[in-house]
Amino acid sequence: MYKKVTQEIIEKLEKVVGQKNLTHDREKMEDYSHDEFSLKDIAKFPELVVKPEKTEEVAEILRLANTEMVPVTPRGGATGLTGGCVPLYGGIVLSLENMNRILEVDLDNQMAVVEAGVTLSEFYQAVEEAGLFFPPHPGEESAMIGGLIATNAGGARAVKYGVIRNYIRGLEVVLPTGSVIHLGGKLMKSSTGYNLLNLIIGSEGTLGVVTQATIQLMPSPRVMRSLIIPYDELEKAIETVPLLIRKRILPLAVEFVPKDVIQITEEFLKKRWPCTQGSTYLLIILDASSEDEIDRLSEEVAETCMEKGALDVYVADSPKKQEEVLDIRSKIYEAIKSHTLEVLDISIPRAEIARHVKKVQEVSQKYKIWLPTFGHAADGNVHTHIMSARFEGGKIVSLPEEEWKTKFEKVREELYKDCRNRRGVISGEHGIGIVKKSYLSYVLDEETIELMKGIKRHFDPQNILNPGKIFD
Amino acid sequence: MNICVFVKRVPDTEAKIRIDHETNSISEEGINFILSPYDEVAVEEALRLREANGGTVTVVSVGNEEALTTLKKCLAMGADEAVLVKDETPETYDGLRTAKILARAVEKRFPDYSLLLFGKQSVGADNAQIPAMVADLLNLPQVNVVTKLEIDGNKGIAHREIEGALEKVSFSLPAVVSAQKGLNEPRYETLKGIMAAKKKEIPIVTFEDLGLKEEEVTPLLEITKLESPPQRQAGKIIEDEPEEAAKQMVKFLHEEAKII
Numbered sequence: 001m002y003k004k005v006t007q008e009i010i011e012k013l014e015k016v017v018g019q020k021n022l023t024h025d026r027e028k029m030e031d032y033s034h035d036e037f038s039l040k041d042i043a044k045f046p047e048l049v050v051k052p053e054k055t056e057e058v059a060e061i062l063r064l065a066n067t068e069m070v071p072v073t074p075r076g077g078a079t080g081l082t083g084g085c086v087p088l089y090g091g092i093v094l095s096l097e098n099m100n101r102i103l104e105v106d107l108d109n110q111m112a113v114v115e116a117g118v119t120l121s122e123f124y125q126a127v128e129e130a131g132l133f134f135p136p137h138p139g140e141e142s143a144m145i146g147g148l149i150a151t152n153a154g155g156a157r158a159v160k161y162g163v164i165r166n167y168i169r170g171l172e173v174v175l176p177t178g179s180v181i182h183l184g185g186k187l188m189k190s191s192t193g194y195n196l197l198n199l200i201i202g203s204e205g206t207l208g209v210v211t212q213a214t215i216q217l218m219p220s221p222r223v224m225r226s227l228i229i230p231y232d233e234l235e236k237a238i239e240t241v242p243l244l245i246r247k248r249i250l251p252l253a254v255e256f257v258p259k260d261v262i263q264i265t266e267e268f269l270k271k272r273w274p275c276t277q278g279s280t281y282l283l284i285i286l287d288a289s290s291e292d293e294i295d296r297l298s299e300e301v302a303e304t305c306m307e308k309g310a311l312d313v314y315v316a317d318s319p320k321k322q323e324e325v326l327d328i329r330s331k332i333y334e335a336i337k338s339h340t341l342e343v344l345d346i347s348i349p350r351a352e353i354a355r356h357v358k359k360v361q362e363v364s365q366k367y368k369i370w371l372p373t374f375g376h377a378a379d380g381n382v383h384t385h386i387m388s389a390r391f392e393g394g395k396i397v398s399l400p401e402e403e404w405k406t407k408f409e410k411v412r413e414e415l416y417k418d419c420r421n422r423r424g425v426i427s428g429e430h431g432i433g434i435v436k437k438s439y440l441s442y443v444l445d446e447e448t449i450e451l452m453k454g455i456k457r458h459f460d461p462q463n464i465l466n467p468g469k470i471f472d
Numbered sequence: 473m474n475i476c477v478f479v480k481r482v483p484d485t486e487a488k489i490r491i492d493h494e495t496n497s498i499s500e501e502g503i504n505f506i507l508s509p510y511d512e513v514a515v516e517e518a519l520r521l522r523e524a525n526g527g528t529v530t531v532v533s534v535g536n537e538e539a540l541t542t543l544k545k546c547l548a549m550g551a552d553e554a555v556l557v558k559d560e561t562p563e564t565y566d567g568l569r570t571a572k573i574l575a576r577a578v579e580k581r582f583p584d585y586s587l588l589l590f591g592k593q594s595v596g597a598d599n600a601q602i603p604a605m606v607a608d609l610l611n612l613p614q615v616n617v618v619t620k621l622e623i624d625g626n627k628g629i630a631h632r633e634i635e636g637a638l639e640k641v642s643f644s645l646p647a648v649v650s651a652q653k654g655l656n657e658p659r660y661e662t663l664k665g666i667m668a669a670k671k672k673e674i675p676i677v678t679f680e681d682l683g684l685k686e687e688e689v690t691p692l693l694e695i696t697k698l699e700s701p702p703q704r705q706a707g708k709i710i711e712d713e714p715e716e717a718a719k720q721m722v723k724f725l726h727e728e729a730k731i732i
Binding site: 275299320 | 504667
């Protein structure tokens with residue numbers, strides 16, 4: 001039903017974005033055929049890549065694509081893990097990389113206005129230079145603002161500060177028909193009509209192309225401290241978390257990580273984790289307004305952890321040490337990526353984590369497959385990595401393809417069923433994209449999915465914008 | 473074996489340094505200060521030697537009371553005690569002055585110490601003068617920029633990396649040794665350590681206590697001007713087809729950069 005990108009379309013688009021911002025050279029389009037999802041079989045080449053510099057150009061591109069029935073896949077930093085920016089039906093990849101201006105950091109309103117192609121690292125830098133703070137830390141800093149909004153990215157700091165959704169105050173969006181709409185603004189409050197702003201956030205580029213965002217900032221916390229806490233059993237580590245919550249201690253982040261993946265990442269990065277004791281670690285990041293307060297908080301955390309059987313409590317105080325620890329945690333995926341089939345992104349009530357992780361261990365033993373599991377212990381978002389390997393005696397042992405292929409499906413099914421039983425969802429922060437869409441019905445009512453499809457049809461009657469994502 | 477480690481509070485290596493032209497010094501506003509990284513290696517080595525051979529580890533810093541935080545960190549890592557030699561003078565960059573103060577502190581307060589450990593240099597001034605000067609003032613053997621240290625009774629062997637080779641220096645104690653990165657990986661403090669360190673008193677010693685007269689601590693160095701190094705110019709980017717780009721590159725290296 002879709003039409004191919006013709007020479008005529010190319011010429012028209014060349015007039016819109018200019019020759020230098022358009023390519024259909026196959027070699028140059030390779031980068032635009034995939035994201036960070038590890039299996040290459042979902043990759044798909046676009047027929048054309050365009051890199052507009054202005055909102056009007058985006059509008060022009062969509063208007064033309066809508067008339068010509070050519071699918072358009074918007075794309076940011078392509079650091080996604082679900083194939084969300086893969087042009088499933090070919091057509092045009094609309095890369096926002098040239099729309100990378102930080103338009104304003106407004107100190108009086110504590111908000112920034114940026115274009116969608118600004119990378120997270122550029123954004124952090126601009127915010128820091130203005131003396132402010134953008135709390136979410138979704139990990140990969142080459143991600144772009146547009147993509148973070150499309151997936152409603154989260155990250156480790158969600159426990160205390162929430163996810164991207166909580167910081168987006170306004171959006172400029174180009175609809176699939178080519179009209180431009182403005183949602184929200186530099187506003188703290190709005191009860192004016194349906195909240196389409198939040199409908200766009202997390203819609204994975206299926207309803208419109210975000211070109212500009214107004215983002216809430218915060219004052220920087222004065223002091224930050226990371227605690228690294230070894231345990232000899234994973235259960236004890238995870239069971240500490242509800243105790244902290246009951247004591248009303250709200251850390252910036254609580255991560256749990258098993259030692260095996262830490263060791264592999266240490267080796268990969270040539271960096272050293274603060275301690276070698278134990279078999280599993282909690283990484284707890286605290287922030288406070290004074291040294292005394294952070295001491296008091298750390299003591300309370302340490303006491304609670306020791307009650308639950310922690311072996312010791314190590315401290316990373318200086319920004320450099322904290323960065324080193326966080327870097328090891330953030331780069332685990334890179335270190336084990338070559339053997340990773342898929343990173344699950346299950347989100348469950350946080351009190352269920354210990355039981356869910358236990359289930360993961362059972363499944364791992366049952367299928368004799370390595371399922372390293374770590375993630376955000378205090379917000380219920382668990383990243384189980386399904387590996388094409390076993391882990392034996394500190395070494396990764398690859399499985400033959402025919403073996404992992406059958407196990408991959410079964411493992412996914414069992415874990416998603418467990419997720420459903422615990423009233424969870426299959427994605428907490430990565431989105432559904434291509435790779436998780438066949439499991440959507442595990443956790444959403446049929447009517448809910450139908451409503452979503454109806455919304456999609458209303459926004460994009462011809463289904464030209466990022467087709468084949470979230471659902472078919 | 474009793475070990476003395478000398479440490480300095482320095483700007484975080486990641487900090488953006490701004491110069492205060494009025495005072496000809498670094499503006500401390502908004503800068504995070506840390507224990508100088510080489511000094512941290514020296515503290516770690518002292519702790520390991522104590523763990524293996526017994527004895528005590530004492531950490532000494534010269535500076536104003538801000539340096540107490542740096543000393544607390546050393547206590548949190550596991551040092552037995554810390555001493556601050558109070559010096560209200562702003563950064564003098566006068567290595568000999570500091571060396572004289574330290575040498576006097578050793579003579580007066582720690583006469584029975586068998587090993588004096590330093591970082592090979594502080595980050596900041598980066599002069600790497602003090603260990604050698606202290607050794608000379610106290611007439612002690614010294615080995616600098618050490619990457620491995622073995623102590624056996626009254627003797628020590630220190631490894632140094634030199635141009636194309638490894639140098640092993642044997643020496644007798646007491647001695648001065650300065651630490652290079654790679655000597656060890658400094659430990660992270662434990663919370664227990666931090667809390668215990670909070671409770672420890674850090675004695676403050678004055679120049680008077682050490683019998684230092686004013687003329688002995690008058691800086692002999694005067695900073696007339698402090699300036700940032702010139703900004704590096706942006707690199708040149710050649711954008712063209714590979715063959716053409718290579719030609720232009722060669723031309724550039726030959727005619728402008730004059731490297732080939």
